[in-house]
Amino acid sequence: MTTAPQPPETWVVEVSADCVSSGQCIMTAPDLFILDEDGFSRPVRDRVGLDRTEDLRQAVDGCPVGAIRTARG
Amino acid sequence: MLTTRPALDDIEDALANGTVSREPHETYRALRERAPVYWSQHLEQWLVTPFDLVEQTLMQPVRFSNYGYDTLFIARLGKEATSFPTLVHHFQQRGLIISDPPEHTRLRRAVRAPFSVHSVNRLTDTIQGRVDGLLDRIGDRFDVMEDFARPLTVSVISDLLGVPEDDRGQFPTWSYDLIRFFGTPRPAIENAAVLEQALMEWRALLVRLFAARHARPRDDLLSHVAAQIDVGEVSLEEALFTCVHLMIGGHETTTSTVASTLHCLLTHPEQWAAVQESPDLLTGAIEEAIRLETPVMRARRSATEDCEIDGHQIKAGEAVVPIFASANRDPARFDRPDVFDLRRDFSARHHWAFGRGTHFCLGAPLARLESQIGLATLLRRFPDLRLANDFEPRWKPSLSIRALEELPLEVGPPRPAA
Numbered sequence: 001m002t003t004a005p006q007p008p009e010t011w012v013v014e015v016s017a018d019c020v021s022s023g024q025c026i027m028t029a030p031d032l033f034i035l036d037e038d039g040f041s042r043p044v045r046d047r048v049g050l051d052r053t054e055d056l057r058q059a060v061d062g063c064p065v066g067a068i069r070t071a072r073g
Numbered sequence: 074m075l076t077t078r079p080a081l082d083d084i085e086d087a088l089a090n091g092t093v094s095r096e097p098h099e100t101y102r103a104l105r106e107r108a109p110v111y112w113s114q115h116l117e118q119w120l121v122t123p124f125d126l127v128e129q130t131l132m133q134p135v136r137f138s139n140y141g142y143d144t145l146f147i148a149r150l151g152k153e154a155t156s157f158p159t160l161v162h163h164f165q166q167r168g169l170i171i172s173d174p175p176e177h178t179r180l181r182r183a184v185r186a187p188f189s190v191h192s193v194n195r196l197t198d199t200i201q202g203r204v205d206g207l208l209d210r211i212g213d214r215f216d217v218m219e220d221f222a223r224p225l226t227v228s229v230i231s232d233l234l235g236v237p238e239d240d241r242g243q244f245p246t247w248s249y250d251l252i253r254f255f256g257t258p259r260p261a262i263e264n265a266a267v268l269e270q271a272l273m274e275w276r277a278l279l280v281r282l283f284a285a286r287h288a289r290p291r292d293d294l295l296s297h298v299a300a301q302i303d304v305g306e307v308s309l310e311e312a313l314f315t316c317v318h319l320m321i322g323g324h325e326t327t328t329s330t331v332a333s334t335l336h337c338l339l340t341h342p343e344q345w346a347a348v349q350e351s352p353d354l355l356t357g358a359i360e361e362a363i364r365l366e367t368p369v370m371r372a373r374r375s376a377t378e379d380c381e382i383d384g385h386q387i388k389a390g391e392a393v394v395p396i397f398a399s400a401n402r403d404p405a406r407f408d409r410p411d412v413f414d415l416r417r418d419f420s421a422r423h424h425w426a427f428g429r430g431t432h433f434c435l436g437a438p439l440a441r442l443e444s445q446i447g448l449a450t451l452l453r454r455f456p457d458l459r460l461a462n463d464f465e466p467r468w469k470p471s472l473s474i475r476a477l478e479e480l481p482l483e484v485g486p487p488r489p490a491a
Contacts, residue, residue: 021429
């Protein structure tokens with residue numbers, strides 16, 4: 001008998017339309033955020049491991065418009 | 074590529090005779106239509122006016138550097154610049170405002186914590202207390218700029234930094250001296266002399282406060298910065314420059330925002346009635362007012378390499394000025410751009426009143442919160458607020474700052490006509 005694989009514990013990350021391209025998140029965590037072709041930030045991956053909680057917290061706090069949303073998921 | 078730089082006589086006249094400094098919008102409209110990337114002989118600067126080109130310039134922080142513009146401007150004083158050693162020295166340093174990544178990243182990280190949305194929201198009660206205290210003292214007639222908005226914003230930024238009450242008296246004057254020097258089309262020797270003195274006193278104050286906080290740290294930003302000087306994360310020069318600019322940015326622009334929002338609302342009675350009915354509409358009113366009367370009208374950049382903007386050849390070392398105040402009224406971006414409409418939808422279309430990109434205003438959340446609390450309280454306590462009968466809008470003469478000279482208001486029963 002096998003157990004079903006547990007879903008990974010992650011953060012779901014979103015950048016809202018409030019982004020003003022300050023680039024603070026990218027300087028804080030360059031592997032987690034990237035600028036799209038219009039120069040606005042988006043997450044590199046929608047889900048980020050809990051081991052990156054501190055980096056995410058800094059990115060959330062460092063955003064001058066509060067555009068980064070995180071939720072456990 | 075366009076290598077010629079044809080002069081537009083009417084534009085040069087408007088720049089030289091001060092028209093642009095008081096009433097900029099007509100000239101910027103003319104530039105958007107006739108010369109969207111324009112070399113002004115009078116200013117010795119490239120003026121960039123359309124929304125998309127302003128954006129494009131701001132999004133290239135390496136090619137269009139924040140460092141060098143001020144030095145170019147001061148250099149126009151010629152040999153006389155050597156009479157102002159503090160001024161020259163100060164603007165040759167790389168502080169928060171005149172640095173590029175990676176220095177800018179390091180400096181911004183050093184001071185940003187108390188300006189985050191999260192930190193600022195915790196100041197709500199303190200700001201409300203300051204607002205109530207000021208409004209308790211106003212009479213039947215008062216000037217929003219000097220009797221309400223400026224004392225409010227000076228006290229909030231001073232509290233945040235930890236500048237003691239007794240040391241707050243002079244820095245609004247020093248800020249004005251600095252803004253006036255850089256806000257004229259050409260540097261004026263008499264303004265340089267006044268600014269030299271102001272910078273000496275300002276720096277002396279900050280050096281004294283850093284020493285005091287080093288000896289006895291408190292829970293304020295000056296203590297935090299003093300600690301970072303100690304560990305070598307920032308230099309004393311970087312700290313001085315950065316705090317000067319936080320002190321200016323912390324009050325001059327928000328003072329203008331509060332007054333401009335009220336001015337827009339009181340000159341549009343239907344929208345004034347709407348915010349009285351639904352104070353939630355104030356948020357949109359503030360955004361719309363700073364789009365229409367953008368407090369910081371222009372950015373200051375210098376080209377680090379030969380390049381082009383929209384086909385115009387820019388040479389390395391030249392001053393390039395993207396104009397927020399023009400971008401925010403560009404009809405290619407905003408419908409009916411000269412109309413005040415507090416219901417304008419900004420959700421998909423930002424304005425650039427706080428800039429865009431690397432140097433996006435650090436204090437935007439604080440500016441928005443202070444304006445919101447200040448205006449909501451004013452509205453609630455004085456529903457019969459109105460413009461003084463004798464009021465005629467006059468704007469401060471500056472190429473960089475858009476602010477009313479005064480905004481006299483009356484409350485209470487209408488006065489008989491004089």
